[in-house]
Amino acid sequence: MHRGLLSPSPPMSTASSRPRPPINGDFYDWFSTLPDEVNAARLKLRDFMSGEWEPQANGYWERAEFPREYLVGKMKELDLLHGAYTPERAGMATVMDGLLSMEFARVDPSLATFFGVHAGLCMGSIALCGSEEQQAEWLPALRRWDLIGAFGLTEPDVGSGVARGLTTTCRREGDTWVLNGQKKWIGNSTWGDIVIIWARDEADQSVKGFIVRTSLPGYSAETMQGKIAQRTVLNGLITLSNVRVAERDRLQRANSFADTQRVLVTARCGTAWQGVGCAMGAYEHSLRYAQERTQFGKPIGSFQLIQMMMVKMLGNLTAMIGLALRASELQDRLGPKDEMSALAKQFCAAKCREVVQLARESMGGNGILLEFHVARLFADAEAIYSYEGSNEINAMIVGRAVTGYSAFV
Template structure:
């Protein structure tokens, strides 16, 4: 009995006399001591833990969103580039991104810094480009998306859609004129395919037309949602030839008469991206600015196949950014005296997010391997775009949910990822259009109208 009482008294060692007096006014201390003296060793330890709490603060493990260590498959040189890009984005882009997103403005001051990073046109050979792998190009797109999908989209338009069109469909003269200065971001490009009344149905329904008159082409029509177009030096315009009904591609300069751009305002997603509504009114383009190897929509589709794979990687980055911010928040946010990350329901959401993210990462990794083996098909890129953007939406939604009301505040970042995910889900072909591309591949039947 004496030993038990001796142990029981230890419970009150951490309590000073003033606290003890306050406690005695609320409870009968002799009765408490009597009850405690009847406890066995395990019960006493539990009581002491409840009373004194844990003095040692539990440290959370480092946040690791690459759960299957996909990046470990990269060479040491590529891993170094990945960390260089990540450091740049975390130090130069992350501190300013919420301000520009809120005000629907583009941070033009970062363009020279992006140029110094030297990742624009990463996969192309020559013209100042790195001639790197599609896999590393995807890793870069993911890193950009992890911090800000808007800046990732800006780079995707410049590096993928605009430069890619010239690289794949342009003449040697056009490549030499534009690719070096675009790689250095001294000239900015845009890509004009989507139209107000057509959307993804561009393969057979372009309303923008072109007609040759001698050594000049006359373009008429509109293009909508064209990223970078409000400040781009050139815009790649795709138009239907009135003579043969085939799609042609043109390099349209901002100073061309008959070319005008109106900024699209009041967007809820990718607000940093400056999207424009382009109007072409008897816009006259010299034959020298027509891309000679863009003579049908199949040529356009080659560019889209490449960039669609990049969008899948960007979706991975967006999802990863949301997951990392949410996980960090749940570790630091306390409720009922402990971090909410310790609650079962929160952990279930976190594991669901990580499961989807890991599946996305492994899918796009293999996708880029296929691309580097020059075996990429439309259905490969479309399946990745469908799956990754669907899972991205689920991840950003769960990320907002575990953050409660704070999840809708811009300062916690997840609200921005939640909104931006909606644009990524829709552009480069909607879920439905990409599903039909895959469906045609696996069934042999085309369900396109």
């Protein structure tokens, strides 16, 4: 049986009639410091994720299926991107988007990736690197979820080294650009409407960005198979074979990898929040299990070793929330800073890994069964740990900032 995190659940034993403390991953009440409208949006999404999506999340994960029409319809109903990339959200944009990412990941990190690729990386590329005309043309439809976006940077043989080793090329011919190459791990690319493609100009070796319609001749995307993490979101291997893109669809303010980096830095806080959400979901499921599961005649939550696991998980989670929230607030106030978003991502992704491991361990053999939910979060945490800059890359970004020396090759 599948149960929502906040829904009542029948006790697994009547060994103890003592009232159970509430299941709450926000032990220090961080979210009470946020404006009412921010919490209202967060809790609206939580209601959907816990009440409607969680009971079916394991099935879609196990089958590696993404119910696109259903989920896009729900995104339209929730209207999560109302005011995104407008003055209406100025001052709280990073916090708002981060909290939404957390609520997605608390139940299903696959949906957090779906949201982050569309709203953070695709829309962010157009907002930061597009002309005013391009923003007016594309952002309203993306806000309404009438169009679905993707972001194509990583390549089959180039991951962390894209700054210097980008192999996808672009060549100008009159009023069009010809794109050739491949992109790998690209979420939403097999069924979305547009993909932001980053390519190296054959003429001057500079990096440029393009809004590529997936209907263009020469564009193809094959769904990647065999993933052990975030199986619900569909990642694609894109092949670009002489794809012709109009000059008007070249991002007019993207002329170097530094511009690509601006998008990555801006979106990286959202990935830190994904780590928070994944850890929060694992902790809360584990805590409920500890309250209900009995061994040797009493709830396992009464044993010292299980309580130590709970405290370790809660300590990590509480620190993660504080770090992600402060990094997001500073980004909203001062603008993106590479080292601050890198620290948030590095720390939260690493601690998420610890939390899901403890949560799985606390459940014993049941921890590897999907029906108890933690197994899925345990696997999905590996993707969070790896993307948006690996743990080591983000550590070197922060290390360079604090020591003054670059350790990059």
